[in-house]
Amino acid sequence: MDVALVQYINRLCRHLAITPSRLHPHEVYLDPSDAADPRVACLLNVPVESLRLRFALLQSLNNSLESFFLPLVELRQTHTYQNSIAALLSEAKGLIFYDTKVTVMNRVLNATVQRTADHAAPEITLDPLEIVGGEIRSSENTYFCQAARQLSCVPSSQLCVKLASGGDPTYAFNIRFTGEEVHGTSGSFRHFLWQVCKELQSSALSLLLPCPSAAANRNKGKYILTPCPISYAEEQLLHFFGQLLGIAIRADVPLPLDLLGSFWKGLVGEPLDSEQDLQEADVLTYNYVKKFENVSVTDETELEALCAEISSQHHSGESPDSPSRPCCTFTYVTMTGEEVELCQGGRSLIVSWQNKDVYARAVRSLRLRELQNVECMTAVRAGLGSIIPLQLLTMLSPIEIELRTCGLPYINLEFLKAHTMYQVGLMETDQHIEFFWTALEMFTQEELCKFIKFACNQERIPFTCPCKDGGPDTAHVPPYPMKIAPPDGAAGQPDSRYIRVETCMFMVKLPQYTSLDVMLEKLRYAIHYREDPLSG
Template identity: 25%
Template structure:
């Protein structure tokens, strides 16, 4: 198939040259594509559509076969003409298209049909900045043109969906020119469609539940010790007991995959300790207690963006990573697989470059600068100085530049972990000169772009051992991150929609309204995460309503009138419920909730919250 595509591309190139008539018939073979099977013609049309969509110069026309299809669509609401499509060129670039796809994904993922979605869109001939206030690139585009672009992108996605079943997406990058072309348009494929394909592969690769559930013994005394011994961490304890069979255990479809036994606490794991153990495991991963990840350079220097992101630790180049570390990186990927399969999202603060490599995307210099703003500063400035000096033919200044300013520099590099490594064998003894500076820049950039490749590859192997990579390659980096970590922000509205109330309580009860006001208006993102840990033992929410296998519950809390404002709320993490006192004011509601989530987030032997002070009059809890 790749060979035919290559020959067709060559044929099209010959047909567009001015000397096509001079090309003799014996030197070129002309394909009659109408004799190809329909599915192959659809593939060729798809490739041409992708070329038109991704052409930044907007010089590639949409193929006539596609125009005929969309003009004769059975759904009259989706019909388009070539003139309709041509009018869009002046308004849409890659950024506007990406924002529009984000908007479409959000609406269509909420189970809205395309017809219902189109009916909701404004139709003015002028921009509607109010409707598109959250999408800056769309707020200046005429509303009617956005509607037309929605139709176009939906039709393009439908075309790709037709050909996906006959393609082999298990092939990696550069193994198939055809697949690489299709993957360049992954941002134009709707997330609901990709999600459905992924769910189908997950269902086919579930493992049957047989035998007893693995029991994982956690020594929380050692885990919480001040020593930095990595073997004491919750991650290391889980790794030692789970990693050998993780590729099968983690593919089971059940609420929790192991029973967490906290040594000395005698707790019965109905789900709360399990979720709590995952929260602690994730917190170990993005910490200095393990040698797997380090805070990115921007975080260590407190400058630039992404200061809270953790990057894979850096090891000497051209030296093998130990088998134990390889397996631990794979275990991190297998934990990601749990999140995707069971919607138990993980709180990983990884940068975009890690997620990009996991879905087979190329890491760019911009990705590196996003976690290390000074990564290319020196060589960029040097290249600029050399360019300016050469433009005035001043070789003397160039020689002075290297002899005086760069005479201390050698063919080595300071890594993202602040260690110095040679870029070539013996590089520490090779000075940088005007003659080898370009070679130095090439090695420098190559190192930076591949500094974490080996470590991320082990994570990818672990992830793909739990979740088939067949369709993950069609996900964008952001989509994979959301599938693993949930939404970056806690969506209080979706939590509210998936809440049930006990007894006489309802959403209009005065203290219930105060509760939601505190969560949505007064808590910051960190407090919202802490509340989820307090109530559920996890720090993220599912993305969709149907992914809430357990609804959040608010129970009545019977207290005498004089005790209500002094009491703390009580959580039942196994059941994702809280007992909420009827606090008399919003301010007291905030103070008591904030105290509870800050000081009472660990589970003791009976499921009680530790370290609750006497004066707060909190009842004991024994059902976790």
């Protein structure tokens, strides 16, 4: 119950944009709509007063952990000593609020800065012409590979910077685009991370593989690490991928990566669930395995039909006893399409009543090994560990490290509105400002993400900000706050002008359009037809 309550409080605090330490127990309530979330459905039958008292206890526990206990725990001993405080803390991480973990994590990240203000940031030069038109002719031309080559000779210590904050954040490296005149570093850095994520989740690079379950309309758009032996060059690219995850965490730039839960489990060192993770990754194989395990002992026809189905899907073969009947041998096709033997001499070993359970276990084991992908995950973790201390992952669940790295895949318009400034005499009550927010409220989530990409060069924005813990002078996390300003110059009719942005500053230069229809038209034109993502 406590773990479910912590998950519910995390969600409630995200909605209210406050930390659990500032939430009063009497603000804790459950709505019947919460029954849709299986993680908190068990709380619906608990009296609300009991929930509030339990929350008060968890709140006190987390305050003590954050202030006194967690800074003193040696988290590196978690996997070495099973009875250490760190190991016990890892088992109890479900009782710690997400904000508590992030606060401690941020303190450690700022305490492990290795590049000070006295040292100039490394600079890389990228050639946009290599990916012009969105068509990448070779993986060597991608921004990912261009950056990996140039940063391979830069010590990782030079990439360990303080957490990004304020209007002029420090990033791991600066980016210069050949032939481009870009003012400021934030917009180009955020555009680089967006482009790299786009490349990783495309055919331009082979580090990630589309989730096999997508063939059955499940987890479409999700990716896993490609499960195959890797060369030294591929190991270096995976190492750089891990570094980018750490760089994004320090920069507080949520990456638009859609990776399957098994990836995040491997990253934090959690074991895979042989049922759930297999079903999420490859539902067709999962169904085959379950059919083999549950096939009736007396139904020989059912086993033959199942073997025939697998033979037709993966390979062709005939039974030596009955040449006209397809047979299934101890082989299976990997996620990359290669047929492998499940045991020594598997191609000549036919699946029968006596060994069908052994075959099912072998297929399950093959898929789980592919999902664990130890060789590739080791390279990614090594890269991540060169930017942030890996022991911090001890406190985080797979969902939480994904949240910290990739944020939320949707835009909270109320949160964005609360983190917006109006400049040069503009006010929230101005008619064209009201048109602006009404237009955004009419947008789909896809259109909102495109607007954010247009305005600040990143598709996802942080869902939390330090300003919720302090007064108005507290530094915002970039790219917040969004700024709305008048357009440059005063020539021409407002309705004939276009929206411009300064992506480095997250500034929208908004003409005084005379109607909501004009505002909608100009906004949609801006997010759909802009040509240069660096100029707005």
